Amino acid sequence: MNLYPIETSIEGQAAMVIRAGRQFAYDWKGYPKLADAAGTVEQTTETIGRLVAGDVFNQLDDASFDHLESELAHWLNSINPKFCELAMNGRTGEAIFNEDEQTKEVRQLIFKYLSFRTARQAVMDRVAADRAIKQLYNGCTDLGSTSV
Known part of the structure; x- marks a missing residue:
C-alpha cells in the first residue's frame, strides 16, 4: 500500500530523477565545449551513457558530476x-x-543540471534515512511494554 502520493513516494522521486538525468544528458550532448567536462572524454561518454540508460544513481559518476x-x-x-x-x-x-x-x-543548462543533482541527492538521502531507521529498529531488542 502506498501511503504517499506518487510525487513524494521514493519510486516517484526516483522516476523524476531518471527523467531529469536523461533530459540533462541529451542537452549535455549538444554542447561540444563540455566534451570532456566530466574529467576525460571517455568518462563523459560513460556518464552520459549511464544517464540515458536511467542508471542515475551509479557512484562511478559522482566525481564526473563534480567536474562537470x-x-x-x-x-x-x-x-x-x-x-x-x-x-x-x-x-x-x-x-x-x-x-x-x-x-x-x-x-x-546549469539549472537543469542542478535540478537533476538536487533531486538525485534527495532520493539518496531518503534511502540512507530508511537504512538508518532499519538499523535503529534492529538495534532495539527491548522496546518495553506496549499496551494497545
Missing part, C-alpha cells in the same frame, strides 16, 4: 562574469535582464 559542475560554473563565468557577479550578490532579476543568448543557454 566546476566546468559549467567556469564556462558561465568566462562568457559573462558580470552575470555571475550579479547572481552571486542576489541580484538575479538584474542578472537575467542583462544576459545575452549564450548566457541564457548556459544558465538553463
Whole structure:
C-alpha cells in the first residue's frame, strides 16, 4: 500500500530523477565545449551513457558530476562574469535582464543540471534515512511494554 502520493513516494522521486538525468544528458550532448567536462572524454561518454540508460544513481559518476559542475560554473563565468557577479550578490532579476543568448543557454543548462543533482541527492538521502531507521529498529531488542 502506498501511503504517499506518487510525487513524494521514493519510486516517484526516483522516476523524476531518471527523467531529469536523461533530459540533462541529451542537452549535455549538444554542447561540444563540455566534451570532456566530466574529467576525460571517455568518462563523459560513460556518464552520459549511464544517464540515458536511467542508471542515475551509479557512484562511478559522482566525481564526473563534480567536474562537470566546476566546468559549467567556469564556462558561465568566462562568457559573462558580470552575470555571475550579479547572481552571486542576489541580484538575479538584474542578472537575467542583462544576459545575452549564450548566457541564457548556459544558465538553463546549469539549472537543469542542478535540478537533476538536487533531486538525485534527495532520493539518496531518503534511502540512507530508511537504512538508518532499519538499523535503529534492529538495534532495539527491548522496546518495553506496549499496551494497545
